[in-house]
Amino acid sequence: MGSNNSRPFSALAQTLSSTTLEQRVEHLDQEDQIELDPDQLLRECEEVLQSRPARPHRNLICPKDAGSYCHQLGPSVRIMQWNILAQALGEGKDGFIRCPLEALNWKERKYLILEEILTYRPDIVCLQEVDHYYDTFQPIMASLGYHGSFLAKPWSPCLDVEKNNGPDGCALFYRHSRFSLQTSICLRLSAMMIPTNQVAIVQILNCRLTGQQLCVAVTHLKARSGWEKLRSAQGADLLQRLRSITSRRGEGSHEQSARTNPLVVCGDFNADPSEDVYRRFRSSPLGLDSAYKLLSTDGQTEPPYTTWKIRPTGESCSTLDYIWYTRDALRVDCLLDIPTEEQIGPDRLPSFHYPSDHLSLLCDVSFRAEP
Template sequence: MKFGKAVARSWSVASVSRAPATFPFTFDQFIRKEDSKFQELKKEINNKLSFTSKPISQAQLSADPIQLPSEPSQDEARNLLYRLREEALSSIVLDGVGPISVKKVDDYSEMERMGSFTSAPVKASGDVQDADVEFSNITSLTDLLERCRHYTVHLPPPINREYTHLDNSFQHTPDTSDVKVDEKNKIRILQWNHLSQTLGTKNDNFVVCPPEALDWTSRRWRLLEEIIRYQPDVICLQEVDHFDFLNRGLKTIGYSGKFIPKPDSPCIYLQGNNGPDGCAIFVKDSKFKILSDSHRILEVWRVQSNQVAVCLELLDVETNQELVVATTHLKARQGALLSTLRNEQGKDLLDWLHTTARGRPVLLSGDFNAPESEPIYTSVCEHDIGLASTYRFKDLGMEEPYTTWKIRETGEQKYILDYIFHSKSGLKPVGVLEMPKDHEVGENKFPSLAFPSDHLSLVADFHYV
């Protein structure tokens, strides 16, 4: 999806009711007024971006949320989300014949059936592209790692990353990928937007990424290797569009998983897709018993959006502690309006999760598509559910903190977008896996032959307290 595209059009929201009399203009007039600011921001950013330019800082890309004159009505919110969906779909070229267009919908109940208001036929495929893979004779982690390395032997070795103990000394040690974590009181979580294969090859425009890095026949094994090499107890993933492969592979070494697709995934409009992308959580059976699972389509002003959250209520079989784990992937793209929508999605998620948790410790992770300067970050940390960010990037001494680093046709992008949040009461973070140092990344950034996604995996350890 092209950077800045969301701010390139005029927001002319048609046929909406007027705002309350206390405000001097209607909702659609307000959005049109805000559009002039978007146009200026777009021009400024486009002037700065080039393949050889220094990355724009997160502070430059962050925007204050739009202060709406009042909470919009459901019809107004539906109309706005409809226009955003039109923007997203218009950037997708279907089978090389041109961008998707969106029908005008007068009956908003039709819009709630996500995907039913596009003029292009939905081309959702089943999750069948990994039917050629057999996981026979896999009985241990060592067996599965050897299988992964067999299919990636022609690629560079995985990037070695440092592990930091979160004590007063912030001691840096080599990564613990080959060390078994068996302390009963410890929980290890891996958070990762592992990059949808369909979006990565058909829509994301990684202009300097070697094609071999996105070859699915080997990439799927590198994805699996990255997940299992850290031996996590909990695995939270976004942009999952090959759940069958991951589920069958992880099942052989004792994991159970839950997957929820986006209601109207952009993957299904792209040639050669393997079905919709979504969010997934896996847990180690020897560590946790799943008490309950649930999911939510995140709402913006009481209207369902196209983003989801997955939640598992767990019982730690070693300590008899209960734990709630959730993951999500919030709305993408930059701009003040999108920042506001992300914040609304996040608040809906937090309220739902707070009710679900009922005072139990919580781990919330995901791709929030927002730097720490955006309001959604503050909303998470100040909500009554009582969460804090696990990664203390400033204390890690990184040159310029990031969780995603890539080069698209619009330029180089290096941001913090991914997070692990934990309950301040009940859980104590004791260590995190760092991002690679700048000199270790390579000139093409990510994805690369050494790393299969444009987002880095986050790994954190916790103790119950």
């Protein structure tokens, strides 16, 4: 590293390697003017991870009809959805029997997570199972030009793990140079009017390039089989609240119809496409569609998996993660493909070469021009 840049990156290394939250916060207070070069930080990640196998190579794929729309506003917006695996759960509760504990060491695993984000440079990042928000992701993402929000689960299972780093929850980051924040809403999802342990963050963002508004939501629904009805009720609650949040009354004083802001909903739904909550989103009056169906030959089929893990109860290969978008207001320009079984490896996820049991999803969307 050149002498002009060495101080910020040595400060980052100290921030990441500090042993207590108090030390990290104190250090960041002293270095609150640090701005990180993403290219330099990516190289630093690669240096730290040089003893590990490389992450699976993934290509950006353009859907078949991506070039058929001629009317759009501004360049694409890149959106990442990812359940990054809470550190406390990975080490203490999830039981990945084919993943060595050494592969889950936070001192290196955090660099794998950052490397994934830095490789694709998303404008919006939606994360679940974040239990190192304040000491790692918030300061680093802020130094990279992102504004972040975090909402913890009311009763996080991370708190049951000895030496945990606090509760896990959802986080939403947006690039400040691209968007300004109009509205931010934190939701605790309900089922039949009873509050549950699952949450969502909803933000209305103003695009600085187009003047368009974009509503983005991130959530993480109830896990495990046997909870399908609860997930369906949580999804219904979220959809109802999104309809209220995104509605915009018409300009005319006598106009009674309502329009809605373009909407993107990212999440680990813990539900495969056969579940009722998936059908709720697909048939919602909000006009949502699942972006990753566009990778399929017919444009109607979800990927075969977004998570693949081996636990004491057996092997689990499922599609649980989604990026939903308003199909009439947004178009999907490209998507990050899904690694093959060979790329994932026989021990599945997580592993030395991938930090989570869930794959990151990423797509570029653009605003369709309004009629």
